[in-house]
Amino acid sequence: MSIQNIEFEDGNIGNVTVKIDNAHDDTLEIKELKKINTYLTIEELDDTALFNDIIIQSTLHEGDDTPITNGVVSINIFSKDKQSILLSQQETITEDGIQSIIKNQLSTGTYYVEISYAGTKYYNPSRIGKFIRINKRRLICELTDFEYYVTAGAPATITGTIKDFETHKPVSNCIINYKFNDEINQITTDNIGRINFTVQIPEHGTEDC
Numbered sequence: 001m002s003i004q005n006i007e008f009e010d011g012n013i014g015n016v017t018v019k020i021d022n023a024h025d026d027t028l029e030i031k032e033l034k035k036i037n038t039y040l041t042i043e044e045l046d047d048t049a050l051f052n053d054i055i056i057q058s059t060l061h062e063g064d065d066t067p068i069t070n071g072v073v074s075i076n077i078f079s080k081d082k083q084s085i086l087l088s089q090q091e092t093i094t095e096d097g098i099q100s101i102i103k104n105q106l107s108t109g110t111y112y113v114e115i116s117y118a119g120t121k122y123y124n125p126s127r128i129g130k131f132i133r134i135n136k137r138r139l140i141c142e143l144t145d146f147e148y149y150v151t152a153g154a155p156a157t158i159t160g161t162i163k164d165f166e167t168h169k170p171v172s173n174c175i176i177n178y179k180f181n182d183e184i185n186q187i188t189t190d191n192i193g194r195i196n197f198t199v200q201i202p203e204h205g206t207e208d209c
Contacts, residue, residue, distance in 0.1 A: 037063035138165035
């Protein structure tokens with residue numbers, strides 16, 4: 001916004017008397033600046049998984065859609081009911097808009113993210129918000145073998161590794177349930193994400209297990 005675009009509200013909100021060159025008094029009207037309306041848009045703010053950064057891309061606009069390329073906004077993350085602020089930080093508006101990477105220290109659940117602009121003497125304030133979810137991380141199980149050839153009536157050992165779906169890093173001390181012959185059992189991965197469990201193979205004559 002340039003000085004040439006400044007407008008004033010109709011009427012005046014008061015007067016002030018000034019003395020010019022110690023010669024005579026002059027009365028000047030006090031007018032209120034006509035502030036320009038603003039609005040925010042969100043280009044990126046998505047659900048994410050536990051421990052992943054929360055990435056925000058947003059833009060502040062004048063009422064005629066012109067982007068505002070300077071200023072400061074506040075980013076607040078609220079509880080689902082919007083009653084408690086769990087995280088708060090400020091970001092500077094640049095020519096690339098509002099870009100923020102927030103270190104995610106939240107537990108799983110739903111949260112409300114609000115971006116707010118306080119305004120200036122030239123611009124009116126504005127705000128925008130969105131609910132996001134912090135989801136549990138997905139896991140994958142990589143078994144040591146694709147197929148297991150076993151002996152009827154004997155125990156068989158199955159091994160594998162539990163890994164993070166995104167990072168492919170092994171997940172240690174993770175409780176895993178497995179089902180064999182309609183019986184659910186539980187094991188825990190070791191300190192390098194491995195699983196190792198033994199199942200009792202049925203005797204001859206059993207068609208499947």
